[in-house]
Amino acid sequence: MIYQGKQKIWSDYQKDIPDDHWFYVRSCIRQSFFPGSEKFFMKIVRDDLGKDIYETEHHTTCGGIAYHCDTIPQETAMTIVARQFALMTEAGYENLVASCITSFGNYCETIETWREFPELEARVREHLWKACRREFKVPKYVAHASDLVYKFRNEIAARAKFRLVDHETGEPLRIVEHIGCHYSKMFPHKGVGGAEYPCVLSGMAEAWGGEVIDYPERRHCCGFGFRQYLVRANRGYSLSNTHKKFESMEPYHPDCIITNCPGCPFFLDRWQYVISEMEGKTYGQDGHGIPVLTYEELAALVLGYDPWDMGLQIHQVGLEPLLDKMGVPYDPSKKYLGLNEKEIMKPGLPTVLKCC
Amino acid sequence: MDFGFSLSPSSAVNLDNTDMSLYERLCEREPGAKTCMACGSCSATCTVSAINGMSVRKVILGLQRGQFRDVEKMLSRCMLCGKCTMVCPRGINTRHLILELCRLYGSKEGEL
Ligand code: SF4
Numbered sequence: 355m356i357y358q359g360k361q362k363i364w365s366d367y368q369k370d371i372p373d374d375h376w377f378y379v380r381s382c383i384r385q386s387f388f389p390g391s392e393k394f395f396m397k398i399v400r401d402d403l404g405k406d407i408y409e410t411e412h413h414t415t416c417g418g419i420a421y422h423c424d425t426i427p428q429e430t431a432m433t434i435v436a437r438q439f440a441l442m443t444e445a446g447y448e449n450l451v452a453s454c455i456t457s458f459g460n461y462c463e464t465i466e467t468w469r470e471f472p473e474l475e476a477r478v479r480e481h482l483w484k485a486c487r488r489e490f491k492v493p494k495y496v497a498h499a500s501d502l503v504y505k506f507r508n509e510i511a512a513r514a515k516f517r518l519v520d521h522e523t524g525e526p527l528r529i530v531e532h533i534g535c536h537y538s539k540m541f542p543h544k545g546v547g548g549a550e551y552p553c554v555l556s557g558m559a560e561a562w563g564g565e566v567i568d569y570p571e572r573r574h575c576c577g578f579g580f581r582q583y584l585v586r587a588n589r590g591y592s593l594s595n596t597h598k599k600f601e602s603m604e605p606y607h608p609d610c611i612i613t614n615c616p617g618c619p620f621f622l623d624r625w626q627y628v629i630s631e632m633e634g635k636t637y638g639q640d641g642h643g644i645p646v647l648t649y650e651e652l653a654a655l656v657l658g659y660d661p662w663d664m665g666l667q668i669h670q671v672g673l674e675p676l677l678d679k680m681g682v683p684y685d686p687s688k689k690y691l692g693l694n695e696k697e698i699m700k701p702g703l704p705t706v707l708k709c710c
Numbered sequence: 711m712d713f714g715f716s717l718s719p720s721s722a723v724n725l726d727n728t729d730m731s732l733y734e735r736l737c738e739r740e741p742g743a744k745t746c747m748a749c750g751s752c753s754a755t756c757t758v759s760a761i762n763g764m765s766v767r768k769v770i771l772g773l774q775r776g777q778f779r780d781v782e783k784m785l786s787r788c789m790l791c792g793k794c795t796m797v798c799p800r801g802i803n804t805r806h807l808i809l810e811l812c813r814l815y816g817s818k819e820g821e822l
Pocket residue numbers: 455456533534535536537575576577578579580615616617618
């Protein structure tokens with residue numbers, strides 16, 4: 355009886371993720387922050403796992419950043435979302451998968467709002483029709499792209515060329531996972547493991563051989579917080595947030611951080627440079643930082659794709675210590691060569707943080 | 711390097727590194743301090759709380775967190791009327807607690 359009760363409670367934290375046939379919506383900012391992530395997500399899901407996943411060039415931003423910065427009202431944001439739904443309906447899909455956590459939160463928020471206030475949905479349908487003569491069906495299922503990678507984590511593990519294990523000592527690598535706030539803090543039942551036990555990233559890390567670190571500020575925001583960063587005078591809040599997380603994880607000596615949000619990897623990565631310039635402090639080994647990856651980049655590394663092909667040179671914190679530990683081969687002289695060995699220019703080096 | 715913004719100090723309390731000496735000395739003089747359950751009845755009843763933020767609950771909490779400066783400031787706001795003592799469900803002699811604390815801070819009674 356008690357066991358069944360526990361199972362019932364746990365089932366509330368589970369999420370059924372359809373196996374196939376997805377309409378993919380990209381993020382507006384991830385492609386410039388971490389250019390390889392979405393490309394490699396498509397490559398893994400479509401080419402390696404053979405799933406039907408479709409995207410269209412007519413897709414636009416979800417409006418999330420403007421909405422969370424209070425520059426556009428919710429009705430406008432909902433109409434932008436409705437247009438994405440219309441693109442999905444026109445392409446003949448019913449499952450929507452978003453690359454961005456902010457979009458995922460935005461889609462969930464829109465659908466929940468319409469469920470509570472059907473008159474708003476009717477109004478948005480009218481706005482959309484007036485604006486671009488489009489109609490839509492509400493998706494049957496909305497997932498975040500990390501849900502899909504989580505679902506296929508064991509398939510990926512079975513094809514893994516490298517594991518999250520120190521190839522010299524055989525010890526598992528220590529992984530910090532950071533889940534974007536809008537993944538399950540807004541609508542807990544929409545995330546794997548809910549808001550209390552989100553296991554979307556820890557599940558991946560463990561399936562690929564790593565050991566997940568539990569540290570005091572694990573569920574603290576990365577510090578992006580939209581207006582905190584976008585308004586320069588507020589940037590100290592954003593930085594202090596991130597600093598708090600680093601101070602808290604430092605004693606556990608993480609080998610890398612994985613994230614599933616556009617903002618989190620950006621801030622956890624770039625603020626390490628700013629903290630090193632301001633305070634002279636670095637958090638990795640011998641003056642390096644702690645490498646920060648998106649879950650797609652990590653999946654691609656595990657599957658044996660070339661680190662420079664997936665744009666890991668765009669990261670502020672050098673990934674080399676992690677690659678060395680995992681035993682991933684790389685050619686340092688090709689770090690700043692782009693596609694087809696094209697020169698993509700070399701950045702200046704920071705004064706404190708060791709980057710290669 | 712000046713980025714035009716800076717780090718603010720963290721307000722996180724690390725209980726492993728907190729200096730509890732003053733709290734322990736207070737408990738020797740007024741053992742009731744240990745039984746406080748942070749209900750807030752004292753602050754709700756306090757005449758001056760709404761005006762200057764005096765709160766016995768916060769005083770005790772501040773000592774447990776090693777925030778001596780904040781506690782010191784708070785003490786100077788109490789007028790020693792004793793209303794909080796009358797309402798404390800744990801029967802703590804809060805007025806005595808404040809007086810003893812003033813002594814520990816090394817000043818003449820009530821003058822902090
Ligand atoms: S970027 Fe920061 S604020 Fe945004 S979802 Fe991620 S953790 Fe939360």
